[in-house]
Amino acid sequence: MVFSLLAGPVAAESSPAEQRAQRDARRQQIAQERDQENARRNAELDVCSRKFAVSACAREVEAQRRTTLNRLRDEETALNDLDRQQLAQEQRERTREKLQERAQREAEMAASARQSQASGSTADKAADQATDQEANRAAEQRRKQEQHATDLKAAQAGDAQRRAQRTAPARKATPGPSAAEQAENQAAYQARLEEARKRKEAAAQRRKDKPSDARPLPRTPLAAPPSPLPP
Numbered sequence: 001m002v003f004s005l006l007a008g009p010v011a012a013e014s015s016p017a018e019q020r021a022q023r024d025a026r027r028q029q030i031a032q033e034r035d036q037e038n039a040r041r042n043a044e045l046d047v048c049s050r051k052f053a054v055s056a057c058a059r060e061v062e063a064q065r066r067t068t069l070n071r072l073r074d075e076e077t078a079l080n081d082l083d084r085q086q087l088a089q090e091q092r093e094r095t096r097e098k099l100q101e102r103a104q105r106e107a108e109m110a111a112s113a114r115q116s117q118a119s120g121s122t123a124d125k126a127a128d129q130a131t132d133q134e135a136n137r138a139a140e141q142r143r144k145q146e147q148h149a150t151d152l153k154a155a156q157a158g159d160a161q162r163r164a165q166r167t168a169p170a171r172k173a174t175p176g177p178s179a180a181e182q183a184e185n186q187a188a189y190q191a192r193l194e195e196a197r198k199r200k201e202a203a204a205q206r207r208k209d210k211p212s213d214a215r216p217l218p219r220t221p222l223a224a225p226p227s228p229l230p231p
Contacts, residue, residue, distance in 0.1 A: 016086055023079045030072045030079075037072075041065045 014022070041061055048057030177185070 016090065019086065020083070023082060026079060027076060030076050034069065034072055037065055037068045 041064075044061040045058055048054050048061060051057050
């Protein structure tokens with residue numbers, strides 16, 4: 001009867017700790033009932049020993065005892081089954097809670113990673129934009145420097161041209177010889193060269209053909225040695 005109450009709706013509505021306490025209390029009752037059954041058996045066997053039909057009385061007492069003990073054992077087994085079921089349920093609850101906590105942590109880590117990645121992407125974009133701006137400023141500065149150098153060279157060339165125009169003599173250029181005159185001058189120059197070459201060759205030939213008229217110079221007699229001085 002007590003076991004039926006524990007397994008009924010009232011026990012189902014109580015907390016797991018309360019259900020476990022109720023089962024422990026019922027186990028104590030079962031132990032007491034078992035002791036009471038053993039005491040009753042002993043007392044009834046003592047009564048049977050004073051009767052005429054001792055064996056029949058004893059068999060009846062033992063049969064009643066077995067029935068009571070089997071009932072108590074079955075109830076105790078059911079209580080143990082409930083304990084195992086509750087332990088398994090609690091283990092499943094703890095496992096589910098751990099899985100939920102792990103899933104929540106992983107979701108938080110994933111969200112944090114996405115946020116960090118988004119922040120990193122924003123920072124990278126800002127860095128790239130700053131780099132592009134710096135490169136554009138440098139290119140613009142180089143362009144200005146090159147334009148300044150070009151303008152300076154053009155101004156210097158203009159100044160040099162103006163100075164040359166101011167210092168050049170204001171006179172009309174004399175026209176040079178025509179092509180015909182240049183050809184005539186060149187021909188006269190070549191004729192003079194040819195004439196000089198021929199005169200040089202004729203003089204060399206004359207020197208070669210002319211006999212040598214040179215006579216040997218007379219030999220000068222050697223002077224007589226001086227006379228010796230008188231003693």
